[in-house]
Amino acid sequence: MNNVNLNEDQQDCLQEIINVAMGQASDQLARYLDTFVYLKVPSIEQVSAQHLSDTLKYEAQSVAVVSQGFFGYEGIRGEALLMYQPKDSDRLADLLGYEPDELSVEEQIIDLSSILTTTFLNVFASQIDNQMSYSAPRLLFSSNADNNTSSQSSISEHIQHNSFNWDTALKVKISYQVTDYSFNCDMILLIPESAIINITSVIDRILEEY
Amino acid sequence: MSLSVLICDDSNMARKQVLRILPESLSENVQLATNGVEALEILNNQPIDVLFLDLTMPIVDGVGVLQGIKEAGISVNVFVISADIQPEMQNKVLELGAKAFLRKPVQLDVLTTHLKQHDII
Amino acid sequence: MSANPFCTTIAEQLNTGILILDLDYNIVEWNRFFAIHAHKDAKEVIGKNVFTAFPELPQKWFERKLSSVIQLNTQSFCSWEQRHHLFELSHTRPITTDSHFMAQNCTFLPIETDKVISHICILIEDVTDVCHYQTKLNKVLDELAKANRIDGLTQVFNRKHWEECLDKEFSRARRYDHGLALIMFDLDHFKLLNDTYGHQCGDTVLIETAQKISSLLRLCDQFGRYGGEEFAAILPETDLIGAVDVAERICKEIEKLVIKFQDKDIRISTSVGVATINPNDKRYEDLISNADLALYEAKATGRNKVCSAKEIEYILEE
Secondary structure (H helix, E strand, O other): OOOOOOOHHHHHHHHHHHHHHHHHHHHHHHHHHOOOEEEOOOEEEEEEHHHHHHHOOHHHHOOEEEEEEEEEOOOOEEEEEEEEOHHHHOOHHHHHOOOOOOOOHHHHHHHHHHHHHHHHHHHHHHHOOOOEEEOOOEEEEEOOOOOOOOOOOOHHHHHHOOOOOOOEEEEEEEEEEEOOOOEEEEEEEEEEHHHHHHHHHHHHHHHHOO | OOOEEEEEOOOHHHHHHHHOOOOHHHOOEEEEEOOHHHHHHHHHHOOOOEEEEOOOOOOOOHHHHHHHHHHHOOOOEEEEEEOOOOHHHHHHHHHOOOOEEEEOOOOHHHHHHHHHHOOOO | OOOOHHHHHHHHHOOEEEEEEEOOOEEEEEOHHHHHHHOOOHHHHOOOEHHHHOOOOOHHHHHHHHHHHHHHOOOEEEOOOOOOOOOOOOOOOOOOOOOOOOOEEEEEEEEEEOOEEEEEEEEEEEOHHHHHHHHHHHHHHHHHHHHOOEOOOOOOEOHHHHHHHHHHHHHHHHHHOOOEEEEEEEEOOHHHHHHHHOHHHHHHHHHHHHHHHHHHOOOOOEEEEOOOOEEEEEEEOOOHHHHHHHHHHHHHHHHHOEEEEOOEEEEOOEEEEEEEOOOOOOOHHHHHHHHHHHHHHHHHOOOOOEEEHHHHHHHHHO
């Protein structure tokens, strides 16, 4: 489908909206977690269902992946994937202000994921005069919880095993780096093609004002 | 007399946002840069009175530009316009010599107030 | 609960628990579902602090959770998979599940009054059913995964899984330049035993021999049934002297082993081949071949003994 391709202006506009959302979300996070979040330019690209697992190759090293669905008015919806690397899971409890044995690593990962996803998307939505609702976050895969010996399964395998009912998705990748705890985590938003068309019309409306 | 202005932001939309709210005295001699390297090149080669600077950019970011300006001893009034509104970041850019920190998306009245405050207009 | 009559009716009829707190964690409102399953009187709950009304709540965790909702003005979740329940509520399947309290999926929603957060709404879904079936499913999956790895008769690793283990250990030993030893066992005159006493006797011998060998290995060693009456053990970070030592000990113990079958005392012995990883081994199959050769040597030179791959090389060189 060609009409889902964003042109340069649309891409730029989306990028700027994401930038502002990222900035405000990071500010809230920084205050809540009492730390500083280092911001990088987010990446936006279109991926085909076939190549999704390829584009997630790097992320395949993740120990844990949390998925959370989001949906707003005007047919804007998608799925957020939060990816954690092995070295980072130890630092989570510290970051969230829990005592070490107060809750499991899985719970910490889910908790932080939900905070990262909802703070970002709330600001994102308010910028385009929308409002988001969320599904409960789910741990898709965690090597910590892995009790079988075939621990080679990874996010790309996990995704490969599903057959999708979409052809193209918009992939937005945002990297969070928390300096005080040297903690990293990637947030990947996947927006299916029917929703891209809806986002595009919202973007066009914003661009008309310029 | 019109002042020379440089707007540095990787987003076309963000540059336009600033352009369309510039007061008259600043809108006659405007140059644009899309990243920190381009901005520093222009700053090193010609006098610029006012720089509107984004922070989160590829190659060299806004903090890198501020450091470059300091190192080269360039005289320019820098107004940071950024989405990265964390207090720590705001303090950092002010310490590095920026005149003010303006949060994105920047509004006309906020920009005017800051420009007046620093005797630019 | 609300001025809107529809909302009131729905909130009261809904099969979801609703609890509304103010920012000081005092309970402002609840719905019928919550009241019924909590078995508490409204007097004990409404206007009371949530920790007083529900002392079972993990206070510190709960406060941290609510503070994220208040501070970030965003919703938060808690799944039964991480915490079976927050509130001690009864559920609708007390007879047919073993769950004492209702398994819960909880959602914490910020509620704004004039654009400022004023309350928190806690939604409680009864997922006792889901929890019950998911737990059952997980158990079955675990059992399936186990069945996939275990030899049904002897309860040690099956050949497929044992070879996967060897594959991993082999690459690990290569990568870190660690030692790795392989011991192969073949029970002596097993066919004769089967022919004389029957297959049930043979099975008993296989089970007891496997048990005996397992008990003589370290926890980190991986032991499996390689074929009919052949067993094999992987000994990580072990050199030839160590492995031969273990093999000799097992060989002697098996010789001493007396297996009871239908009032008869059955005695057996085993031939053993030992090999260690050497620089010429390119694949783990090479290691198996070497151990196999040693095992053949033990068989050919009188049985009930241990031969190692090194000795064979020595013999071949002579």
